[in-house]
Amino acid sequence: MVPLNHYLILSAVLFSIGAVGVFTRRNALIIYMCIELMLNAVNLTFIAFSKFLNNMDGHIFTFMVMTVAAAEAAVGLAIIISMFRNKETVNVDEINLMKG
């Protein structure tokens, strides 16, 4: 049996990789993918704790996170499409209308 620590460390590694991607990449689509990766890392933590505490509530939380991720992906990609239609780019550095 793999100890709980190792699941948590895997989750932390995936979360950090996702965070690095969000901060360093400039393509809006890849930033979205990194956010999905971070959400997945959190899901892994929920499931691991759920198993080790012998409590099913973590599964419900994961279910809710998946729902929110699906809603977020749909709305976010629609925003990216309308943004691309206006500015012909998905580079977040060139999208600076709100910068003043």
Place this chain on the structure above:
Amino acid sequence: MFYIIGGVAVLSALIMVTNKKPVSAAMSLIVVMFCLAGIYVILDAHLIAALQIIVYAGAIMVLFLFVIMLLNIQEKEGRVAKHKIFFQFTWILATGYVFINMVKLIGAGDLPARMEGNIDGFGTTRVVAEILFTDFLLPFEIASILLLAAIVGAVILAKAKIE
């Protein structure tokens, strides 16, 4: 088995973050999703593993690939200004610091002890559904309203012109 799947997941995640092409990044992300589904199976979360493959690897990633295809992006990310590289480096250092703190926290040994005994049918559809439709009925309904709002929002945002 866990270590093999975990290693593949971390490698694919690294490929995803460093890859220039959005399509290759999406493919690596699908590999990560499948690896996580495998880990969920190891952790006896069978329903969540199936949902992970159907919802993430199926629905969300297909949506991503459709948008990549639709936008036909010419990647221009190669030329990054000098001062931006400095900012990126700073962000990587900051994230690394947070990561080190997370590992320290995990290694501190305050984790709860493993509970003994086993729920009958842990992680199966029947047990998850029983909890979902009794204790968590209100969050379930709110989630359905959230999805409805997301559908309407996505359609309105992606529409060409609003008269």
